[in-house]
Amino acid sequence: MTKRKLVIALAGNANVGKSVIFNYLTGLHQHIGNWPGKTVERAEGTLHFKGYTIDIVDLPGIYSLSTYSLEELISRKYIAVERPDVVINVVDASVLERNLFFTLQLLELETPMLLALNQMDMAKRKGTEIDTKKLEKLLGIPVIPTVAIKGIGIFQLLEKAIEIIEKGPKAKHAELKYGEEVKERIAKLTKMIERLQFWYPARYVAIKLLEGDEEIEREVSRIDPQIVSTAKKLDDEIENLHGHSCSTVITSERYEAAGCIAREAQKLVSPIKPTIEEGLDIITTHKIMGYPIMAFSLLLMFYSIFTFGHIASELLSNFFYGLKPLFASLLGTGIVGKLVWGGVIEGVIAGVTIALPYIVPFYIILYFLEDLGYLSRVAFLMDSAMHKIGLHGKAFIPIMLGYGCNVPACLGCRIMETERERLLAAFVTTLVPCAARTVIILGLVGQFMGIQWALMLYVFDLLIIFILGRLAFRTLPEEPIALIMEMPDYRLPHLKTVLKQTWFRLVEFIKIAFPLIVAGSLALKLAEVLGLLEPIATLLSPVTVVWLGLPAITGITLMFGVLRKELTLIMLATLLGTTNFAQVLTPIQMVVFTLVAMFYIPCVATIAALVREFGWKKALFITLFEIVFAISLGGVALRLLALTA
Amino acid sequence: MEKRSAERLEVPLTALRDGETGIVTSIKAGYGRGLGRGWGFEKRLMDLGLTPGTRVTVVRSAPFHGPLEILVRGSRLALGRGMAERIFVEIEK
Numbered sequence A: 001m002t003k004r005k006l007v008i009a010l011a012g013n014a015n016v017g018k019s020v021i022f023n024y025l026t027g028l029h030q031h032i033g034n035w036p037g038k039t040v041e042r043a044e045g046t047l048h049f050k051g052y053t054i055d056i057v058d059l060p061g062i063y064s065l066s067t068y069s070l071e072e073l074i075s076r077k078y079i080a081v082e083r084p085d086v087v088i089n090v091v092d093a094s095v096l097e098r099n100l101f102f103t104l105q106l107l108e109l110e111t112p113m114l115l116a117l118n119q120m121d122m123a124k125r126k127g128t129e130i131d132t133k134k135l136e137k138l139l140g141i142p143v144i145p146t147v148a149i150k151g152i153g154i155f156q157l158l159e160k161a162i163e164i165i166e167k168g169p170k171a172k173h174a175e176l177k178y179g180e181e182v183k184e185r186i187a188k189l190t191k192m193i194e195r196l197q198f199w200y201p202a203r204y205v206a207i208k209l210l211e212g213d214e215e216i217e218r219e220v221s222r223i224d225p226q227i228v229s230t231a232k233k234l235d236d237e238i239e240n241l242h243g244h245s246c247s248t249v250i251t252s253e254r255y256e257a258a259g260c261i262a263r264e265a266q267k268l269v270s271p272i273k274p275t276i277e278e279g280l281d282i283i284t285t286h287k288i289m290g291y292p293i294m295a296f297s298l299l300l301m302f303y304s305i306f307t308f309g310h311i312a313s314e315l316l317s318n319f320f321y322g323l324k325p326l327f328a329s330l331l332g333t334g335i336v337g338k339l340v341w342g343g344v345i346e347g348v349i350a351g352v353t354i355a356l357p358y359i360v361p362f363y364i365i366l367y368f369l370e371d372l373g374y375l376s377r378v379a380f381l382m383d384s385a386m387h388k389i390g391l392h393g394k395a396f397i398p399i400m401l402g403y404g405c406n407v408p409a410c411l412g413c414r415i416m417e418t419e420r421e422r423l424l425a426a427f428v429t430t431l432v433p434c435a436a437r438t439v440i441i442l443g444l445v446g447q448f449m450g451i452q453w454a455l456m457l458y459v460f461d462l463l464i465i466f467i468l469g470r471l472a473f474r475t476l477p478e479e480p481i482a483l484i485m486e487m488p489d490y491r492l493p494h495l496k497t498v499l500k501q502t503w504f505r506l507v508e509f510i511k512i513a514f515p516l517i518v519a520g521s522l523a524l525k526l527a528e529v530l531g532l533l534e535p536i537a538t539l540l541s542p543v544t545v546v547w548l549g550l551p552a553i554t555g556i557t558l559m560f561g562v563l564r565k566e567l568t569l570i571m572l573a574t575l576l577g578t579t580n581f582a583q584v585l586t587p588i589q590m591v592v593f594t595l596v597a598m599f600y601i602p603c604v605a606t607i608a609a610l611v612r613e614f615g616w617k618k619a620l621f622i623t624l625f626e627i628v629f630a631i632s633l634g635g636v637a638l639r640l641l642a643l644t645a
Numbered sequence B: 001m002e003k004r005s006a007e008r009l010e011v012p013l014t015a016l017r018d019g020e021t022g023i024v025t026s027i028k029a030g031y032g033r034g035l036g037r038g039w040g041f042e043k044r045l046m047d048l049g050l051t052p053g054t055r056v057t058v059v060r061s062a063p064f065h066g067p068l069e070i071l072v073r074g075s076r077l078a079l080g081r082g083m084a085e086r087i088f089v090e091i092e093k
Helices: A018-026 A070-082 A093-108 A120-126 A132-139 A154-167 A180-194 A202-210 A214-223 A225-242 A246-265 A275-284 A290-322 A324-331 A335-372 A374-387 A393-402 A406-415 A419-430 A435-449 A451-475 A495-529 A533-547 A554-561 A567-576 A587-599 A604-614 A616-644 B041-047
Strands: A004-012 A030-034 A041-049 A052-058 A086-092 A113-118 A128-130 A143-145 A266-268 A484-486 B010-012 B021-027 B055-061 B068-072 B075-079 B087-091
Touching: A004 A018, A004 A070, A004 A093, A004 A154, A018 A030, A018 A041, A018 A052, A018 A086, A018 A154, A018 A495, A086 A093, A086 A154, A093 A113, A093 A120, A093 A128, A093 A132, A093 A202, A093 A246, A113 A132, A113 A154, A120 A128, A132 A143, A132 A246, A143 A154, A180 A202, A180 A225, A180 A246, A202 A214, A202 A225, A202 A246, A214 A225, A225 A246, A246 A266, A246 B041, A275 A290, A275 A374, A290 A324, A290 A335, A290 A374, A290 A435, A324 A335, A335 A374, A335 A406, A335 A435, A335 A495, A374 A393, A374 A484, A374 B075, A393 A406, A393 A419, A406 A419, A406 A495, A406 A604, A419 A451, A419 A604, A419 A616, A435 A451, A435 A567, A435 A587, A451 A587, A484 B041, A495 A533, A495 A604, A533 A554, A533 A616, A554 A567, A554 A587, A567 A587, A587 A616, A604 A616, B021 B041
Parallel strands: A004 A052, A004 A086, A086 A113, A113 A143
Antiparallel strands: A030 A041, A041 A052, A128 A266, A484 B075, B010 B087, B021 B055, B021 B087, B055 B068, B068 B075
């Protein structure tokens, strides 16, 4: 058998188990990147099967193939232009009607495809059995029942996909029957389009033109504007006939067809009451109880992560610093030795002692909660609070992530729908005190002034987030968009998928953060070796000493804090020669120092994440704004606190 | 597709109490309190199954003027209140 390369695309709604199937198919051979020039993720993997090398492309989870979102546009262009050998449409059997609505649109793209009817077990528990043979006949494509989390049906899926590729699609797909008025007009328009060379099928273009699809209108009018104006005319005719816009009529009829197919293929059986899941659903979204449950779960999550992280971080850094003598004997204690150890290796240690102990457990818990279905409930409960700063409920998730580390939080802002929401959410996120800043708050103010002062700083931080978030929301053009989100049923997470997602995020974090942390430490170490630190501290003293009322050496520590915020505290101890900060700093100085450290700049890794997501200009703007803001805030706080003292 | 009789009441989805069901009559863009007017939102709602003539049940609503959870075509969705205010339904008696 000759070796051949094949491409299979996975398409379907969100929350249907697409990523579980993807993981089963590709195992460890995965690669997650972005679609060229877009902030939409593209997951790809390879597998070998029956002598073929197969590329699996996991398309984003979407509900339609219109131009509502970038994800939808990317998906349909991919299918039409890059033409995968076969598309596997993953469908949630327990929400068949809505899933088939998407299937019917895929069929209109006239691509070779088959259906993975997933979560058959769930559907049965909810009270429906599906006749796959009947469904096959109604849709005109092969249907394979699967239970992805148990690995059932995956092999058959792959076999069937290969069979389709080898033998070619069986026959023409079933064509969706629109109402007479619409059908006539589609046919008329299709005829006009057929003579054009276009990457979408002619009938698809006709339908989309009638639906008023902007991308296709633009493309077609470049070739033949006559067609677009004809489509507009036909549009008006249908609107006059039905009393609804043509796009509404077509969507309704498509749903009507999906509903018909679903009803015909389904058989109602008595549902098994999933009492635990239902109970959990009721209490976790309860008007009153929902909030304390959420607060408790989140506190528990942070508490366990910080406890674990603290211990693990200490163990790791003890281990690494234990290697120092070894390095000293290898590299000597000259300038090169100092640079390699203090610059490169300490930079790597810094990254590792944050990434492994804090970020890994954070991601595991986060993906666990997401897979479980709890994050959607949290977004539901927090929606009205987030509206105060012009965002909707989903933005609460990256903000929460920010308490662990701002880097994944900034990347997590991708779940927001528009560029505007993404930027606003990321800006707010950089104001959230991450694990490293928590070390400063607790280690300085908490330790030497009492925990109540530390808590007050957290509350103050929330207030600042609220005020700045609101200001940014008022300043940014365009209107905020409201929450539209699916509420998935509670279900047991698939552990392997959770771990794999964590792994890919970790790799992403390392790629973004490590180079800059290492480069930054090297630069600072070089400054130290060259004896530039003292002059720099003196240079900064108008700000640190005069305006903020802090010792001059804090200028140096704040510079190191750009690499990792908790370094500000560690450096302070080294430079002051004591860990008993009460001897060297007054309580007011502690508060001012902590405030500045909290806000003054996102750390270098966060800046890198901002650059990657929003470009240099916006990242620089946020960075400069926060420096000015933190310094102003510190000075004002100093003067106000001095009044009360 | 659309039947309108005198005794039938057309109200925004937000007027339904938890557990009540209505039939979608129309989605009015540009109506309501500003939130949710983002681009193409009408299209998105329809893509999720809220086409005229569809039955919608309000499962629950979040407090503090929060979103609604609705059941439509067997799937459950959370909708921001500003958006739900623009979905008009007839109450089923």
